[in-house]
Amino acid sequence: MSNFNPKYKLYYQGEWDESLFAKCMTIVGSRRMTDYGRRVIEKIVPQLVQAGWTIVSGFMYGVDRAVHEATLACGGRTIAVLGWGVNWQKLDDRELKLEEEIVNSGGLLVSLWEEQVPTLWTFPARDRVMAAIGHELIVIEAGVKSGSLITAEMAYKLKKPIWAVPGPITSSVSLGTNQLIADGKAKIYQYHPLGPPLKLRGGNPQEGEILDLISDQGLDVSEIARRLGRPASDIGSELTMLMLRGDVEEREGKYFVVK
Amino acid sequence: MLVKIKSVANVGLETTAIEVEVDVASQGFPGFNIVGLASKAVEEARERVKTAITNSGFDFPPKKITVNLAPADIPKDGAAYDLPIAVGILAASAQCSEKSTQGAIFFGELSLDGSLRHTKGVLLVGLYAKNNAIYVPIESANEAAVVDNVTVYPVRNLRELVDHFQDIKKIEPLKHIEIQELVIDANFEVDLVDVAGQEQAKRALTIAAAGGHNLLMFGPPGTGKTMLAKGMAGILPPLSSLEALEVTRIYSVAGLLDSGESLVRRRPYRHPHHGVSPAGMVGGGSNPLPGEVSLSHLGVLFLDEMAEFPRSVLESLRQPMEDGTVSIVRASAHVSYPASFTLLAAVNPCPCGYLGHPRRECKCTDKMIRKYRSRISGPILDRIDLHVHVPAVEIEKLDSSAVGQSSLNIRNQVILVRKIQEIRFKDEKIYTNSQMGNKHVKKYCELMPDAQRILKLAVEKFDLSARSYFRLIKVSRTIADLDNCDKILVNHMAEALQYRQQI
The missing domain is CATH 3.40.50.450 (Rossmann fold)
Structure with a gap:
């Protein structure tokens, strides 16, 4: 001191x-x-x-x-x-x-x-x-x-x-x-991402696609569905799987990649 | 001379026979008295009946007239006894034939010129009458015409009625009306295809409509929550004949059927303002009338800005949400009304509404947010199966070419899923997936091992209660039904988890 x-x-x-x-x-x-x-x-x-x-x-x-x-x-x-x-x-x-x-x-x-x-x-x-x-x-x-x-x-x-x-x-x-x-x-304050920005951990291409999309901004289900042109119901169930696996998290309806 | 005329009293949805005894004495001081637990409205029948008889060109006998409404211990309310009293007086003073008035039921309010006015509860009279003739005001007669085996005489005024009894000019009984022809197929006030974006919320609405699940939407102001809720009315299946009759009974008692209308033609959609009192919500009054929960029976009760409703009003929803009926106990009466509705609620995420908004910052303190959210109690949230975010949409980003499903399309899916449930629950006393108890869940919801596994995982990760565990299974059942799938697969369960409770 x-x-x-x-x-x-x-x-x-x-x-x-x-x-x-x-x-x-x-x-x-x-x-x-x-x-x-x-x-x-x-x-x-x-x-x-x-x-x-x-x-x-x-x-x-x-x-x-x-x-x-x-x-x-x-x-x-x-x-x-x-x-x-x-x-x-x-x-x-x-x-x-x-x-x-x-x-x-x-x-x-x-x-x-x-x-x-x-x-x-x-x-x-x-x-x-x-x-x-x-x-x-x-x-x-x-x-x-x-x-x-x-x-x-x-x-x-x-x-x-x-x-x-x-x-x-x-x-x-x-x-x-x-x-x-x-x-x-x-x-x-400059932010320097550590290491390679994001490795895709999705178990299948669809999940990888979602992770790519939300890698640097949080999006809600409807928005992800709109951008990928797929039904909200499917996106929802894939996000749940990603969330249970600990790859994404949800706050106030938006999904973010965990680190 | 003493004449007895039949009429009825409606207490809640129960109808009891009332005998209107009219005595026109040959001796005694002229006068006109009504006895038999008559309310103020019935007391005032004296003036209406007297004037109506005179103005119709008959003589009002200047004798001692006593009217007794028997049995004397049931409280009588409303103006519907005007007609039986007037007919009794005319028959007792030999101005019309007594014999032809016997056996029929009279029910209706008189106007001073002798014509009959729209009277509430006529459908119940028809349902009660079974095989008898009923004489009711012409404006309300259509209500009773949907009932089988009842001869309904629509009465325009006293003069026509007396002509009918004296065989001068007969009144034509109404033709029977087929219910199914009246039911309006759909009601697209708002077509969901017109709501921009919000695909997830639309999906949740579909699930809610298909399985009868309660739904809570939360999101900032102006994102379309109210519009989505309005769209819900358009995706509900049409009323069946039995359901239409059940709903109409309630509306008839409440006096909410328009004159000339015979039936509630579409599923009720009620959206009471948040200033509603507990009595307005569940029903009340000294002769208890149905409240909003009963008026939305078999339909949708939409509570916009749910957190603004008084706590007492929200708590009063608990019993009807659980039992599908509401019991109202007052000093004079104990009444039960059916109240099996789908609750649709919308709340803002915080008092200012902008928590989590992409561009506007929220001005609420942490405490305010928690206080706001605590207004909706756990037990109420616990009874809501689906929770969904309705986030702010950036209009300029919306691609107008990406068109969602139309309400008609969604509705067809909903109808199919309702059929599946009808077959599934034919031996049970329930109609929709949302009504399943724990034993039904065990019997009808077969989870594939994968689905079971992620449910267990989710229970740990999201800290879910036992009640929400069963709720999730029920929702996944409906999602599987929408997929026309007998077993609940892993993706069904994963989607159901999207709609878990979050506040």
Whole structure:
């Protein structure tokens, strides 16, 4: 923790391990995550974990939580910087479960306070801590007035490398990230697919065709059926088989290739 | 002089005989009283009958008149006793022959000018009358004309009726109407071929119509959920004679048959607004009338924006969905109406509606989404066999040359599958795959080993409950039937898994 000299005490839950803080990547983003944001997280987090980064984020729903979950899913360790006291107990079941998983997987829950209730000013304070813990920062999706930009501002003052994931100029949650790039405060985060993009694992040509089609974007059954010119009923049953085999997954009606 | 006239009372779908006793006393102070648990509407018959008789050119006897509606312990409601009371008074005051009024049933509401008005429940009178003659308002008479072995006299007004009894001018009894000729073959308000894309949802509708499965569609606003639901009406098989009669009975009691109409000609399709009250949904009132669930009997009940319905209304659907009938208990009556409907529901994925939308971001917080979804309780979701996503469609991407199936085509498939089920369940008391109990599932759903294997796999992977396990088998049965396949193959099961519960 050479570069991190806090003026305040930090409270934590979990097993304290200095090595956690050796190489930290803070990833922040909007609560209103889009489909694109989720895809980005699922692509980049496993790579970062593999490269030995500890992933730091803010435990809020949206991008932050997806980052924690993606890290846990690929066996990484993660530090959640809470916007409330470590012992504040008003969380719901899902949040409690995530807390538990983070701690069980060797990660930490960190906070500036012990019993503090979340309120307007606690979040900027948390953003500062996140910026300080991370050696580098990635902003995935951010609106124009958002906590993610506060974190970026702090990291900029601390002279840490900042990366931003560009997004469509029409999306309100990409305005902030695009602005960071335009202002020269952040560099574009480049994604390099690992290895050959996708090996076709379909058991037969039809399944291979489907996997090809959804290899870089999620599509719904009707859309796949339309593009392949085949009945929706057949496509549906093939997708189920692929899903049971673990090759694709479904979210909100769309099918994605698993990594 | 005392005259007894026959009439009936409808309580729910039950019809009971009522004897209208009219006494015109030769002595006593002039007056007109009705006794026998008469409601306000029946009480007011006094004024209608009195005026109608005078305006028809008869004398209203200035004597002590007592009307008793027997048996006296059944509550009587509605204006249908006007006609028997008027006929009783005319007969008792010797203005028409008493003998010719005997044996027939009289039923109908009078207007002040002596003509008869459209009255609800005439079909039930016809069904009850069996081999008797009935005298009913001309506007409602067609309802009873579909019943076999009943002589139906359509009555225009009191004057014509008296002429009939006095043999001055006979009223022609109505000709028997064949039910099957009236049933409208199909109703293509929305042809599914006109709905852009959404092939998966259309497939789910086909399965729902073929097997009588309940269906839940979820997706962002404006993707065609409502239109798809409307298209459902066009792919349902036509009503059989027996079914048409069953549905018409309910509509007759509810007074929802138009005047001159004799039958509900097509499968009901009801779409109540989400402001509906529990009584409006399942039925109610002091003399309980059928609610939306009964009005959609043998048809479709469509709940658009299902999560906006009050919880109490949704929960009240549980019993009818389970039993196919609904019992309404009130202080004065205990009534059962049939309510065997296919539930079609549409919900948005979140309060703002844009969760998972390709271009618009969702503005809802996590909590709001969970709260919104929790409005539809587990037990209700558990009774819905098919769940399907109706995603946003990018219109410009739609290829107009790729034409889907027309409603007529789909309907023919549906009819075939219904036939298969009819034969399969001829010894059981059920009609569709969705109604199968666990013992039927064991008996009629033979899973090929492959299908069995992926079902087991799916139960583990998707964490399915025992109930959804059976539900999946039932759905796969219908899919196999659509394929005209006796056994359930692996691809049938795999497709059924597409429609598993997801929220």
